[in-house]
Amino acid sequence: MIKAVTFDLDGVYFTSQSFKNFKANLPKKITDEDKVNWVLYKSPEMLNFKMGKMSENDYWDFVRKELGVELDNSEIFKLLRDSYEVNPEVRDYVLEIKSKGLKACMCSNNFVTRIRELNTRFYFLKDFDVKVFSYEVGVMKPEKGIFETLIARSGVKPEEIVYADDDESKLQGAIDLGMSELVYDGFEKFKEKVNTLIE
Numbered sequence: 001m002i003k004a005v006t007f008d009l010d011g012v013y014f015t016s017q018s019f020k021n022f023k024a025n026l027p028k029k030i031t032d033e034d035k036v037n038w039v040l041y042k043s044p045e046m047l048n049f050k051m052g053k054m055s056e057n058d059y060w061d062f063v064r065k066e067l068g069v070e071l072d073n074s075e076i077f078k079l080l081r082d083s084y085e086v087n088p089e090v091r092d093y094v095l096e097i098k099s100k101g102l103k104a105c106m107c108s109n110n111f112v113t114r115i116r117e118l119n120t121r122f123y124f125l126k127d128f129d130v131k132v133f134s135y136e137v138g139v140m141k142p143e144k145g146i147f148e149t150l151i152a153r154s155g156v157k158p159e160e161i162v163y164a165d166d167d168e169s170k171l172q173g174a175i176d177l178g179m180s181e182l183v184y185d186g187f188e189k190f191k192e193k194v195n196t197l198i199e
Contacts, residue, residue: 002180002198003160004103004130006150007094009110011166012184013124015085022083026076029068039066049111052135056113077113081121089187094127102198105130107150107163109140109170130154141165144173151177162194 007013023040030036040046045062048054060073071079094104106128112135119125130153132146139145151158163174164182174181180197184190 001160002102002162002194003156004105004154004162005097005194005198006105006107006161006163007090007128008165008184009106009108012164012187012190013087013090013094013106014118015087018084022080025079025083026067026069027071030066036067039063046111047140050109050134051138051140052112053138056111059111060113077117080114081117084118084121086122086124087187091124091127093187093191097194098127098129100198103129103154103156105132105150105154105161107132107141107146109134109146111135141170142172142174144176147173147177147179151179162197164190164194 010016010019019040023036028036040063043062043066045054045059049056049059057073060076063069063076064071069076097104104127110133115125115133115135125131130150132150132153134140134146137146137149141147147158147163150163151161154161158178159180161179162182163171163179164184165171165174166184168183171181171183182190182193
């Protein structure tokens with residue numbers, strides 16, 4: 001019996017366009033797409049930032065240096081807040097899940113700036129019963145450690161948790177622990193699959 005449903009943030013609760021908006025609107029001297037993507041998505045610095053192993057100031061100093069960004073932190077943070085939009089259908093479904101007596105959970109590879117600034121604008125953290133972020137636990141999906149934290153905080157058995165991710169490679173830790181995993185391939189299909197599991 002399913003007792004908890006887990007949601008991701010970027011591309012699910014927040015629209016898939018949101019961080020792309022931030023990337024496009026960030027005024028920078030370096031415009032090479034590969035370089036920009038490396039700095040903002042895949043660099044060791046971003047990965048360390050997402051695991052809480054690099055400070056906020058050090059990461060944004062790195063962005064300024066690598067991309068020629070002349071904004072200070074407060075300006076970058078405002079731009080990040082303003083670039084994001086909530087997917088209203090997903091938010092409504094989160095609340096629907098809670099209304100059915102199930103736990104709404106969040107498990108996300110993320111960094112402190114984004115969570116803090118978006119919560120300042122949208123107050124979205126209150127929508128979730130359980131919240132697990134990579135920068136807090138020091139490990140990222142698909143490693144088992146982040147899912148073990150999710151299980152512990154939810155207070156339910158692994159098989160009672162639905163976990164979905166749009167990146168199939170991030171499911172392995174959840175699979176190894178026996179969670180009910182799904183590949184997220186669009187909200188309507190996700191909702192249909194979850195409803196089948198919880199009915």
